[in-house]
Amino acid sequence: MRREPDHAGPGRLGPDRLTLGYDVDQNAIRFSNYLHVLRELVHLSAGWLALAPEFEVKYALGDHLHDDARAISKIRRRLYELRHPSDYPGVPAEELTELLDRLDQAPTPTEYLELAYGEAKPALIRAFGVHLENLDPVSDEPSLRLLTKLVSQQDRHLAPEEQRHFFHALMDAEICAAELMARNSHEQPEMPWDFHVDMARQTWDEMRHAKLHSLLMPKELGCHWGDYPVGFSYFRSVYAHDLLGRLALFNSTSEQKAMWRHSHRRKVLVERGQRQIAQVFDYLLADEVPHVHNGSRWGTYLCGGDEAAYKAKIRELRAELDETGAPAPNGQRKPVPSRAR
Numbered sequence: 001m002r003r004e005p006d007h008a009g010p011g012r013l014g015p016d017r018l019t020l021g022y023d024v025d026q027n028a029i030r031f032s033n034y035l036h037v038l039r040e041l042v043h044l045s046a047g048w049l050a051l052a053p054e055f056e057v058k059y060a061l062g063d064h065l066h067d068d069a070r071a072i073s074k075i076r077r078r079l080y081e082l083r084h085p086s087d088y089p090g091v092p093a094e095e096l097t098e099l100l101d102r103l104d105q106a107p108t109p110t111e112y113l114e115l116a117y118g119e120a121k122p123a124l125i126r127a128f129g130v131h132l133e134n135l136d137p138v139s140d141e142p143s144l145r146l147l148t149k150l151v152s153q154q155d156r157h158l159a160p161e162e163q164r165h166f167f168h169a170l171m172d173a174e175i176c177a178a179e180l181m182a183r184n185s186h187e188q189p190e191m192p193w194d195f196h197v198d199m200a201r202q203t204w205d206e207m208r209h210a211k212l213h214s215l216l217m218p219k220e221l222g223c224h225w226g227d228y229p230v231g232f233s234y235f236r237s238v239y240a241h242d243l244l245g246r247l248a249l250f251n252s253t254s255e256q257k258a259m260w261r262h263s264h265r266r267k268v269l270v271e272r273g274q275r276q277i278a279q280v281f282d283y284l285l286a287d288e289v290p291h292v293h294n295g296s297r298w299g300t301y302l303c304g305g306d307e308a309a310y311k312a313k314i315r316e317l318r319a320e321l322d323e324t325g326a327p328a329p330n331g332q333r334k335p336v337p338s339r340a341r
């Protein structure tokens with residue numbers, strides 16, 4: 001006899017309910033995509049392990065790549081059971097290839113970790129969750145058990161270390177932003193007074209953002225400012241430009257990307273149940289709007305009021321960035337501030 005389905009997940013209901021889940025092919029395609037992501041993570045984590053400077057990170061990479069390798073064996077087994085036609089695992093889904101390419105092209109261990117633990121693993125957890133919600137818990141109970149295990153394993157991977165690293169890097173970025181805006185004001189005393197007020201406000205905002213992270217780290221994550229290396233290359237690469245270039249590259253490019261990153265991170269934190277930290281990101285996100293506006297306001301001013309000319313400048317400078325968004329290393333910069341008519 002058929003039971004009325006309620007809103008509880010399959011875990012709570014127990015495997016005594018029949019629903020129309022995925023067909024065998026859809027099921028195999030999903031598992032095949034997980035396999036591609038995990039295979040790439042094992043391969044690349046094994047590659048970066050030697051270059052990760054901190055022992056904690058090395059340890060986590062070693063631990064997690066072993067978990068992921070075993071997960072791949074189990075997924076292979078499930079694919080075999082599902083009798084997916086001959087050439088499984090099939091090619092990765094189109095929407096996956098972009099992520100896999102970016103993982104593959106990460107230029108430093110920090111950027112790899114940010115992608116692997118900030119995007120790839122959270123995406124896996126989301127996909128496992130959708131899969132669990134939609135499968136039939138009786139006919140597909142092997143998938144249910146396997147996926148339940150995979151979710152808790154990936155949750156464990158994401159928990160502490162990635163977040164510490166991420167928040168430390170974020171605090172570094174906020175301080176860098178405050179320093180750049182303060183220098184913009186200091187070096188351009190001839191700019192209109194409103195410019196100095198805007199730069200002062202942004203300097204304060206960025207310092208408050210840094211303070212938020214410095215408070216969250218010991219309270220929520222058990223780490224402190226200075227636990228990880230601090231980078232200067234980003235500051236130097238933006239600082240090497242004149243004011244117009246800094247506004248185009250920092251306010252109109254990095255800060256715009258920061259908005260996207262903040263809202264993505266917020267979503268991940270809500271999914272992990274970390275509502276307090278997620279709420280902080282709402283404020284960071286709100287503050288970014290005027291920061292991006294500072295770029296277009298004063299960039300357009302420096303282009304003699306010609307907004308299209310400023311947009312062209314942004315396009316020109318963005319073209320000099322490499323595919324990761326970092327400035328290409330060999331571009332020649334003009335250090336002298338130059339004001340367009």
Ligand SMILES: [Fe+2]
Nearest residue numbers: 174177206209
């Ligand atoms: Fe900020």
Ligand SMILES: [Fe+2]
Nearest residue numbers: 177255288291
């Ligand atoms: Fe900002």
